[in-house]
Amino acid sequence: METIFKFILMALTAITLENAVFARGFGVFRAYKMSSKPRTLAAFCISITCLTFMTSLLTWSASWLIGEFLPEAPIVYIRPFVFLICAILAYLIFYPLAAKVKPASFAEFKDLIPMAAFNCTVLGASLISAHQSLPFESWAGFGLGTGIGYFIAALIVNYGRSLIHIADIPRVFKGLPIMLLFIGLVSLALYGLVGHQLPI
Amino acid sequence: MQYQKLRKARRTLKATDGFIWHNDVLFSGFALPFIVVAATSLKNAAALCIAMLFSTVPTALIMSFIPVKFPKWLRAPLACIFSMIFVLLSYFPIQFISLEIFDSIGIFLPLVAVSSLIFELSDSNLHGKWADATIGAGMRTLGFAAVAIIAGFIRELLGSGTIWGIAVMKYKIPGFLPVFSGFILTAFLAAAIRQIWRAIMAAYIRAENPLPDLKEKERSGMA
Numbered sequence: 001m002e003t004i005f006k007f008i009l010m011a012l013t014a015i016t017l018e019n020a021v022f023a024r025g026f027g028v029f030r031a032y033k034m035s036s037k038p039r040t041l042a043a044f045c046i047s048i049t050c051l052t053f054m055t056s057l058l059t060w061s062a063s064w065l066i067g068e069f070l071p072e073a074p075i076v077y078i079r080p081f082v083f084l085i086c087a088i089l090a091y092l093i094f095y096p097l098a099a100k101v102k103p104a105s106f107a108e109f110k111d112l113i114p115m116a117a118f119n120c121t122v123l124g125a126s127l128i129s130a131h132q133s134l135p136f137e138s139w140a141g142f143g144l145g146t147g148i149g150y151f152i153a154a155l156i157v158n159y160g161r162s163l164i165h166i167a168d169i170p171r172v173f174k175g176l177p178i179m180l181l182f183i184g185l186v187s188l189a190l191y192g193l194v195g196h197q198l199p200i
Numbered sequence: 201m202q203y204q205k206l207r208k209a210r211r212t213l214k215a216t217d218g219f220i221w222h223n224d225v226l227f228s229g230f231a232l233p234f235i236v237v238a239a240t241s242l243k244n245a246a247a248l249c250i251a252m253l254f255s256t257v258p259t260a261l262i263m264s265f266i267p268v269k270f271p272k273w274l275r276a277p278l279a280c281i282f283s284m285i286f287v288l289l290s291y292f293p294i295q296f297i298s299l300e301i302f303d304s305i306g307i308f309l310p311l312v313a314v315s316s317l318i319f320e321l322s323d324s325n326l327h328g329k330w331a332d333a334t335i336g337a338g339m340r341t342l343g344f345a346a347v348a349i350i351a352g353f354i355r356e357l358l359g360s361g362t363i364w365g366i367a368v369m370k371y372k373i374p375g376f377l378p379v380f381s382g383f384i385l386t387a388f389l390a391a392a393i394r395q396i397w398r399a400i401m402a403a404y405i406r407a408e409n410p411l412p413d414l415k416e417k418e419r420s421g422m423a
Contacts, residue, residue: 023379029316032229076302077288080310084284087278087314095273112275116256118319120233120311127307166324170391172398177391183384191380 007141010134014145018056021153022187026121030154031150032179035158043094043109045154047098047116049147051090054147056143058086059126083126091117121150155185202408206250218340225347226390230316234344235351236382238308242364245352247294247301249345251312254290255283260321260337264330279322284313298365317344351385 020026027048034041062082066073095113099106116122125146129139160182169178213216213221224230231252240247259282266275287310294309302309312318317340321333356362359376361369375381 025236025379025382028232028236029229052280077291080313081284081288083310084280084313088280091277114273115319118280118314119316120277120314123314124233124307124311127310131307140364172391175389176227177387177394180229180232180383180387180390184380184387187383188380191378 003137006135006177007137010138010141011145011148014142015149015152016191018128018142019149019153019190020121020124020146021150022183023194024120024124024188026124027119027150028180028183030119031154031157033175035154035161038158040109040112041154041158043105044112044116045147045151047094047109047113048119048121048150049144050118051087051094051117052122052147052150053140053144054090054094055083055087055122056126056129056140058090059083059130059194060139062086065132082129086193087117087122090122091119110118119134119147157183160186201405203405205408206404212374216339218336219343219346223343223347224317225344226386226393230320230340230342232386234308234312234315235347236385237379239348239355239382240359240377241304241356241362242349242352243298243301244305245345245388246296246350247305247309249291249341250294250297251287251309252315252317252344253341254286255312255315256317256337256341256423257334258286259283259318261330263322264327264333266327268327276319276324279318280314283318284310285351287313297380317321338410342394347386347389351382354385355381362397369409 021028021031030044034044066078066082098113125143129142134142157179161179164182166180218224225232226236234248238248259279263279266278277404321331321337353363355376360375361367361372
């Protein structure tokens, strides 16, 4: 029961207080580029959520193995490389699985899967969990929550884009500048919720 | 209207694509987490620039030799592996910047290996054109470096009252250091560069197509 509670709590933390887009700026470029195409955005976000969760499970296992069998190893060099290998393994599992489970959607969105697998969100979630030395249930919860949080953030960016589209924006602010201002203001609101200390 | 000077200027500037012409960060939004979150000081910005240089240029060079027949869906993981190796190699020169640099930047240093710039390099069709690939990657790194250093300088000076860790100002605004101020500062930098470009293009057009003298027109009309 306590395990499930910690999992849910960490997932909620990753969705709200340590949101990948608003608290760390992960995946802002992709969320902005795809916000005009809802179906593409949905497919991308689902892929990121699955890949982040799968990568989290693999990276926890890798981190445990490193701790058990290579305690003296220089962790600063080994950990990022091993975590990247785990992300690649998750991608190699997910890509053919997506082709088998949903062939029609896969044919339409297969170019998005590498984008979803190799970005700061997927690897960043695992590196943050490792930095904070989280236990397994919290690590997995943080991974799942990061993906879901990215999905929600992308929906907020999409909503913001539709509001900005009908507003009278100065010419030099049209496009990326106004979207960054919008994301910055939402980030400011979340910063007020968190307090004055954001862990890296 | 004449546009020859403008066209000539554009052809010349296109050689700096990613740096001066269509800066990757300010026009396209690449590599934003590093500018918005990590570039809170000049030292951090310098470390990120070294890591980005080490990761993009060699990766672009290697990827230009990968055969065209290589499966497209495996290009990105391959590029990320090479990029991560070079980012880890960059730790050696970065450690000379400061003793606390790795604590200061945190997880953002290894994340350079999976930045959107690396993904774009893996996706580009520059097979065999190793010189173009290397120069292109160099320009993109310069573009990132320019924005990172400007953002790092402004945020460190106004947020901490220091430049390169040396105190220069008593008055400081800590609100320049959190993430939201990074987004807002980058937004204003992006708007500023657009305005500068508009002014430059307008100057070229005006140089070739000067406005008619209105008083002369009135006199000739009256005569």
